[in-house]
Amino acid sequence: MPGFQSEKQIVRDYYAALSGAEDSATVMARFCHPDLIWRGYHPVGLLTGPEAVAAQFWTPIKTALTSLQRRTDLFFAGRNHMAEDGAIWVASMGHLMGLFDQPLWGIRPTRKIGMLRVGAFHKVEDGKITEEVMYFDLPHLMMQAGQNPFGPQTGAHLVQPGPITHDALLYHDAPEAEGAATLHAINAMVGDLGDWNLGLPLEEELRRTWHEDMIWWGPAGIGATYTVPRYAEQHSGPFRKSFTNRSKTGHLCRMAEGHFGGFFGWPNFTAEFTGGFMGMPATGKRVEFRVIDFYRREGDKLAENWIFIDLLHLWAQQGVDLLDRTVRIG
Structure with missing residues (x-):
């Protein structure tokens, strides 16, 4: 089966151009389809077209974080197993790092290094990026600026590293069988997760698909946790007690290459906030x-x-704009 080299190279060139001095709108127009669909986190949301993405995301980011560089910890590609066309997507995870010199969406600058956690998926068709998902951990940057929008978190707050194996930059295609094994493991975990009604004690359920010394690198506000018992105690248990009547999982893309894989949704699932x-x-x-x-x-x-x-x-769905409230307090 043909590999993913051309799609990977397009995304790598795109990243390099965005990190350079070239105008973001020009870069977006060169690499992206005119009808690009872009999904991002609050306060940006869903955008259409390269020009809108450049104006509403990249221009604020590059203005606030000067001398911007991308520090990539994970990079892989694969065919989307959630779509009949099996389109090729390229995914990455890491940080955008720069000097936090100007305000960003009201967050005050520090004139120090700022690290914005980012995870991205890019759908590449006929040499152009047609869909892009850019999920960024803005509260993590807010905490670096001393503007924590949340209360105490159950997990640890830290700048999160890449994998312990240091082998996640798959610029060369990995063996197909390894990706299939990773996708199988992810599918098994998603199947067990279901709608939280497997009927097993939580730790027993987790051990079916997770190693005992698993690491869950969670978002700012919840934090990271280590080992099955601590993950159950510090995130999964409290989370399941707080939200009930969970829907089934719905992903727009799920894929894997080598020992790495991932997915995203818009949304992934819904639940009732009852605790x-x-x-x-x-x-x-x-x-x-x-x-x-x-x-x-x-x-x-x-x-x-x-x-x-x-x-x-x-x-925000609960009627509380934590970004606006936090920056107003200062």
Whole structure:
């Protein structure tokens, strides 16, 4: 089966151009289809066309974070197993790093290094990027600026590293069988997750598809956690107690290459907010979750998970604009 070299090279060239001095709108027009569909986190959201993305995302980012560079920890490609056409997508995860010299959406600058966690998926067709998902952990940057929008988190807050194996930059195509094994492990985990009604004790359920020393690199506001028992205690357990009547998982793209894989949705699932979470009281409202997940497989189980959740969008659905409230307080 043909590999993904041409699609990977397009995205790598696109990244290099965006990190350079060239005008973002010019870069976007060169690499992206005129009808580009772009999905991003709060406060940007859904955009159409390269010009809108350049104006509403890249121009604010590059103005605020000067001397911008992309620090990529994970890069792979694959065919989308959620779509009949099996289109090729290229995914990456890492940080946009720069000097935080100007305000960004009201967040005050520090004149120090700023690290913005980013996860992205790019659909490449006929030499152009036709769809792009750019999920960014804005609360993580807010915390670096001393403007934490949340209360105490259950996991650890830190600048998150790439995989412990340091082998996730798949610029050369990986063996197809390895990607198939990773996709199988991800599908098994998603199947167990279901709508949280597998009927097993939580830790027993998790051990079916996760290594005992798994690492869950969660978003700012929840934090990172390590080992099955601590993940159950510090995130999965509290999360499931807070949200009920979970829908089935719906992904727009799910793919894998080598030992790495991932997926995203718009939304991934919905649930009713029936218990307190992250210091916020229950509302009983049904909310949607916009999520990107990246995974590393070891053997036949999952070992690491980097996850991006649009928590600002989550709380905006409850009528609380945490970004606006936090920057107003200063």
